[in-house]
Amino acid sequence: MYGFLIAVGVVLLLSIVWMVYRIQTLVSVVKGSDKKIASGSNKVNAFLFLVFLVAVGGLMFWYSIKEFDNYQLPIASEHGVVTDRLFWITMAVTGVIFIITHILLFIFPYKYQYREDRKASFYPENNKLEVIWTTVPALVLTVLVITGWMAWSDITAPAPENAHVVELMGYQFAWDIRYPGQDKVLGDNDYRLTSAINPMGIDFTDQKSVDDFPSPKVVIPKGEPVLFKIRARDVLHSVFAPHMRLKMDAVPGMPTRFWFVPNKTTAEMRAELNNPDFNYEIACTEICGRGHNAMRRVIEVVEPAEYQKWLTEQKTFLQMNPALAEGIEVEVKEVAEIQ
Ligand SMILES: [Cu+2]
Numbered sequence: 071m072y073g074f075l076i077a078v079g080v081v082l083l084l085s086i087v088w089m090v091y092r093i094q095t096l097v098s099v100v101k102g103s104d105k106k107i108a109s110g111s112n113k114v115n116a117f118l119f120l121v122f123l124v125a126v127g128g129l130m131f132w133y134s135i136k137e138f139d140n141y142q143l144p145i146a147s148e149h150g151v152v153t154d155r156l157f158w159i160t161m162a163v164t165g166v167i168f169i170i171t172h173i174l175l176f177i178f179p180y181k182y183q184y185r186e187d188r189k190a191s192f193y194p195e196n197n198k199l200e201v202i203w204t205t206v207p208a209l210v211l212t213v214l215v216i217t218g219w220m221a222w223s224d225i226t227a228p229a230p231e232n233a234h235v236v237e238l239m240g241y242q243f244a245w246d247i248r249y250p251g252q253d254k255v256l257g258d259n260d261y262r263l264t265s266a267i268n269p270m271g272i273d274f275t276d277q278k279s280v281d282d283f284p285s286p287k288v289v290i291p292k293g294e295p296v297l298f299k300i301r302a303r304d305v306l307h308s309v310f311a312p313h314m315r316l317k318m319d320a321v322p323g324m325p326t327r328f329w330f331v332p333n334k335t336t337a338e339m340r341a342e343l344n345n346p347d348f349n350y351e352i353a354c355t356e357i358c359g360r361g362h363n364a365m366r367r368v369i370e371v372v373e374p375a376e377y378q379k380w381l382t383e384q385k386t387f388l389q390m391n392p393a394l395a396e397g398i399e400v401e402v403k404e405v406a407e408i409q
Pocket residue numbers: 240241306307308354355356357358359362365
């Protein structure tokens with residue numbers, strides 16, 4: 071509340087200063103001294119450039135430091151260290167350039183503001199300078215792009231054979247989660263099979279679907295590769311697990327994937343952060359509609375033994391809803407019942 075009142079106060083104060091300035095300008099027109107107006111407003115503008123530099127620059131630094139913990143989350147995956155290192159190198163290079171160019175951008179209009187006794191000098195070209203400011207950024211960017219591309223190729227290389235598969239399907243407005251079950255292979259799906267009782271459009275005539283099971287949360291083992299198979303049912307969504315440094319779009323009709331190795335269990339992260347309520351989460355990071363902000367799912371990272379135990383406790387789609395088996399081939403139905 072106080073913040074809002076202070077903001078209103080500042081706006082009112084600025085308006086008053088502005089009004090006083092305008093009145094002064096009008097008075098000078100009436101007095102016939104309007105020749106000075108041009109140089110007068112130039113002075114004010116030049117000064118405002120400096121004010122903007124200090125105020126907005128200060129605000130930027132203050133906010134970045136204040137919110138640092140919120141965007142520099144602890145890392146909970148193996149490749150996260152690589153991603154972060156790349157991020158900070160790029161941040162340092164571009165940050166230094168940004169600060170230097172912006173200080174010059176705002177100081178020069180002040181320093182070289184209009185004065186009657188000053189004339190701009192004519193300086194049409196300097197080949198040496200142009201070569202320098204073309205090659206240096208080109209070299210720096212080439213190094214950044216190539217190191218980034220190499221890291222990205224490593225991170226997005228095919229998942230190891232033994233990766234634990236989890237399917238994530240985005241829709242307006244949640245994620246549906248499917249595990250492949252004992253055969254470790256997800257059954258087929260077809261969007262034409264999507265219905266009220268089969269929201270993921272799973273093809274239950276496919277033997278591989280029989281042991282597939284849903285889960286309200288993503289449970290994965292620590293220290294073992296996990297492969298997210300990602301798709302979307304309606305519009306673009308994006309899987310974002312910030313602690314895992316994982317982000318991949320979910321695109322209708324175009325399955326995507328992301329594999330990683332979680333390296334801290336939820337319990338370990340709770341202890342590290344001293345926060346017993348902490349949970350890893352998946353959020354949607356594609357503005358996909360009105361309920362976008364509600365697309366949250368918890369990721370629970372557990373020890374491998376605990377993960378194996380959890381797997382055996384889950385109920386398959388067919389066990390949870392026998393109606394799904396209606397109309398499918400008899401042999402498949404028998405398999406479903408046996409399992
Ligand atoms: Cu979404």
